[in-house]
Amino acid sequence: MKKYDVVTTISYPKIGAMGKTGSWRVFKPIFDKAKCVKCLRCWIFCPEASIKREKDDTISIDYEYCKGCGICANECKVKAITMEREGEKK
Amino acid sequence: MCHFHFGAWEGTVMSSESLVEICLHGRGGQGAVTAANLLVAAALNDGNKGVQAFPFFGAERRGAPLRAFARISDSVIHLRSEVYTPDLVIVLDESIMDIVDVLKGLKNDGTVLINTRKKPDDFDFSKKFNVATVDATGIAIKHGILVGGMPVVNTPILGSVPRVLDRVTLPSIQGAIKNKWKGGLAEINVKATKDAYEEVEVNF
Amino acid sequence: MTIMIDTGNYIAAKAAVMAKPDVVPAYPITPQTTLVEGIANYVGTGEFKGEYICVESEHSAMCACIGASAAGSRTFTGTSSHGLLLMHEMLHWAALARLPVVMCNINRVVGPGWNIWTDENDSISQRDTGWIQFYCSSNQEIFDTVIQAFKLAEHKNVGLPVMISYNAFILSHTSMPVEIPEQQVVDDFLGKYVPQWKLDVDNPITFGNIIGPSDYYKVRRAMQDAQDNAKKLIPQIAKEWKQKSGFYHGDLLELYKCNDAEYILLAMGAIGAESKVAIDEMQKKGIKIGLARVRTFRPFPTEEILKLGKQADLIVIDRNISIGLEGALFTEVKAALYGKSDAKVHGFIAGLGGKDVPYTDVETICKKAIDGKAKEYEWYGLEEA
Numbered sequence: 001m002k003k004y005d006v007v008t009t010i011s012y013p014k015i016g017a018m019g020k021t022g023s024w025r026v027f028k029p030i031f032d033k034a035k036c037v038k039c040l041r042c043w044i045f046c047p048e049a050s051i052k053r054e055k056d057d058t059i060s061i062d063y064e065y066c067k068g069c070g071i072c073a074n075e076c077k078v079k080a081i082t083m084e085r086e087g088e089k090k
Numbered sequence: 091m092c093h094f095h096f097g098a099w100e101g102t103v104m105s106s107e108s109l110v111e112i113c114l115h116g117r118g119g120q121g122a123v124t125a126a127n128l129l130v131a132a133a134l135n136d137g138n139k140g141v142q143a144f145p146f147f148g149a150e151r152r153g154a155p156l157r158a159f160a161r162i163s164d165s166v167i168h169l170r171s172e173v174y175t176p177d178l179v180i181v182l183d184e185s186i187m188d189i190v191d192v193l194k195g196l197k198n199d200g201t202v203l204i205n206t207r208k209k210p211d212d213f214d215f216s217k218k219f220n221v222a223t224v225d226a227t228g229i230a231i232k233h234g235i236l237v238g239g240m241p242v243v244n245t246p247i248l249g250s251v252p253r254v255l256d257r258v259t260l261p262s263i264q265g266a267i268k269n270k271w272k273g274g275l276a277e278i279n280v281k282a283t284k285d286a287y288e289e290v291e292v293n294f
Numbered sequence: 295m296t297i298m299i300d301t302g303n304y305i306a307a308k309a310a311v312m313a314k315p316d317v318v319p320a321y322p323i324t325p326q327t328t329l330v331e332g333i334a335n336y337v338g339t340g341e342f343k344g345e346y347i348c349v350e351s352e353h354s355a356m357c358a359c360i361g362a363s364a365a366g367s368r369t370f371t372g373t374s375s376h377g378l379l380l381m382h383e384m385l386h387w388a389a390l391a392r393l394p395v396v397m398c399n400i401n402r403v404v405g406p407g408w409n410i411w412t413d414e415n416d417s418i419s420q421r422d423t424g425w426i427q428f429y430c431s432s433n434q435e436i437f438d439t440v441i442q443a444f445k446l447a448e449h450k451n452v453g454l455p456v457m458i459s460y461n462a463f464i465l466s467h468t469s470m471p472v473e474i475p476e477q478q479v480v481d482d483f484l485g486k487y488v489p490q491w492k493l494d495v496d497n498p499i500t501f502g503n504i505i506g507p508s509d510y511y512k513v514r515r516a517m518q519d520a521q522d523n524a525k526k527l528i529p530q531i532a533k534e535w536k537q538k539s540g541f542y543h544g545d546l547l548e549l550y551k552c553n554d555a556e557y558i559l560l561a562m563g564a565i566g567a568e569s570k571v572a573i574d575e576m577q578k579k580g581i582k583i584g585l586a587r588v589r590t591f592r593p594f595p596t597e598e599i600l601k602l603g604k605q606a607d608l609i610v611i612d613r614n615i616s617i618g619l620e621g622a623l624f625t626e627v628k629a630a631l632y633g634k635s636d637a638k639v640h641g642f643i644a645g646l647g648g649k650d651v652p653y654t655d656v657e658t659i660c661k662k663a664i665d666g667k668a669k670e671y672e673w674y675g676l677e678e679a
Contacts, residue, residue, distance in 0.1 A: 001497060002497045004490060004491035004499075005450075005490070006392050006453055006490040006491050006516075007392075007512055007513055007515075007516035008390065008391055008392045008491070008501075008513055008516070009390070009391075009501065009502050009503060009505045009509075009510075009513060010491055010499050010500070010501055011499065011500040011501075011503040012499055012500075013498055013499070013500070126469075127299070127469050130299065130469060131299050131469075134297065134299055134471050141299065141469075141470070141471060142468055142469065142470055143468070143469040144301075144463070144464075144467055144468035144469065145463070145467055147410075147411055147412075147462070147463035147464070147467065147648065167470075168567045168568060168570040168571050169567075169568055169571055169652075169653065170431070170461070170464045170465070170468075170564035170565070170567050170568045171568055171650050171651065171652035171653065172650050172652070174652065
């Protein structure tokens with residue numbers, strides 16, 4: 001990646017610039033592939049790019065960086081993503 | 091083409107003898123500004139190193155009396171102000187003299203060139219100033235220099251200028267016209283300047 | 295080399311087109327209109343091969359310049375008065391983003407009332423945006439400065455936008471002869487534009503992201519350093535332009551007959567040219583007075599003016615007013631001398647609203663100051679109708 005000398009407000013892409021933000025999570029999104037209709041709304045709306053698009057247009061969730069904001073669950077119209085409290089074992 | 095140099099910065103300002111200031115009076119749409127531009131382009135070609143042409147600074151409206159200015163000098167012109175004391179006044183439209191004091195500021199040995207069918211002696215001020223007259227409107231009609239049916243006098247009257255001002259020649263004025271227009275249009279304008287050069291009458 | 299005899303605006307258009315910008319976004323405003331008209335005409339003749347964008351406002355014009363420049367294009371635009379003021383937000387933006395946009399500003403009065411004549415309040419009020427500011431006094435200077443502005447703005451040690459101001463009508467609509475070099479000379483002088491950064495799909499970055507206090511502080515400091523660098527580069531670039539083209543404009547200041555001067559007049563723009571006639575007239579009468587025409591208001595030529603202040607008493611004419619204080623140049627000249635020179639400095643306001651300032655007025659102003667009859671700061675010609 002090319003870096004520029006000029007001092008101005010340029011930010012360069014980097015994975016995890018703020019550390020492993022997965023530790024910030026209080027609620028955790030759980031994906032149910034059986035319900036997924038491959039609309040990819042969650043993938044579009046995730047503000048942290050923590051939803052990965054799979055080859056078959058279903059998704060997986062990167063728990064290292066997912067902050068648990070719940071936007072994906074809110075956007076999912078078929079409730080294929082649900083939010084669960086961290087630490088609750090089923 | 092002459093060469094002139096701004097390079098050294100320390101240019102000398104023209105003496106008053108070398109500077110000629112010209113005021114053109116016309117009506118919006120008559121081409122006074124174009125005439126001023128053509129005149130100084132010709133003057134530059136004739137070896138005057140400093141030339142300047144500019145309109146009165148304001149909004150132009152068709153038919154309203156307006157002024158345009160020109161300066162011609164041996165050296166680079168540093169003046170950026172209006173012309174207050176012209177050496178030469180060119181009146182594109184005689185009727186303007188009823189509503190505008192075209193003699194305002196004219197130098198004592200100054201010259202007025204008027205588009206009119208009258209003779210110089212018909213004007214009272216010919217006792218005080220040099221007066222030159224030419225029927226530029228008649229010449230424009232004769233050569234069919236018309237825009238929207240109206241005669242355009244700005245280029246014909248320029249042909250008379252070399253007769254009252256030794257800083258510019260007729261071939262240079264004709265050259266400036268040929269640079270601006272092409273073909274037949276340039277040709278009739280050039281012919282008109284020749285007529286105006288020959289037909290101008292002076293009292294001096 | 296050819297001689298082109300034309301108005302300041304058409305000369306600026308010629309210079310801009312010869313610099314071969316990739317993008318020119320512009321919105322017309324009197325008295326800038328013929329500048330963009332000129333460029334549009336070069337689109338028609340095929341001489342301008344870049345992208346000409348008719349935008350819907352000056353704010354959009356500067357936004358489009360920023361976008362195009364950020365994508366790595368050489369950009370040019372022109373505006374005046376209210377147009378410049380509408381750009382204000384984006385002027386800061388372009389400078390902070392370190393984008394080398396080049397813009398002509400035709401100095402026109404700010405309304406109300408509706409007035410299309412010249413004074414410098416439009417550009418003076420953009421003083422703190424980070425733009426480099428030139429003030430021109432002849433059409434040849436406009437041509438030379440526009441060409442040099444691209445070189446300066448794009449220099450790796452500068453990377454700031456440049457504004458070239460010249461007076462409404464007095465220069466924008468006045469025909470003067472200008473020496474135009476061959477296209478090859480301009481091409482050789484400017485070279486290919488190499489952006490200092492750009493938006494590039496092959497090298498993705500985010501621009502204008504959140505930035506904390508410490509980093510922002512550094513960004514501001516870098517802009518200041520860039521202006522300081524510009525101060526050194528402006529004369530160097532002018533020399534290089536002279537070597538390549540044979541023409542010279544110029545330094546931070548244009549000094550006119552300042553040798554042995556006991557008084558030095560400082561002015562900007564067209565008054566700076568007109569004043570030469572006044573200097574000649576006064577010198578004929580034995581008054582030891584010279585002229586320093588200020589070409590760059592930002593970066594401000596502090597050291598150069600201090601040098602003058604150690605030689606002579608100074609008289610400053612401002613065609614602008616920082617309401618609540620005094621003329622902007624007057625303030626800055628005094629600041630340059632502070633604690634290092636005991637020169638007397640007189641400030642005069644003149645020519646606001648486009649009021650003509652003939653050399654005779656300049657002479658009167660200078661004599662008043664020299665004869666000790668002037669207050670430290672006063673408005674000239676206010677009593678006249």
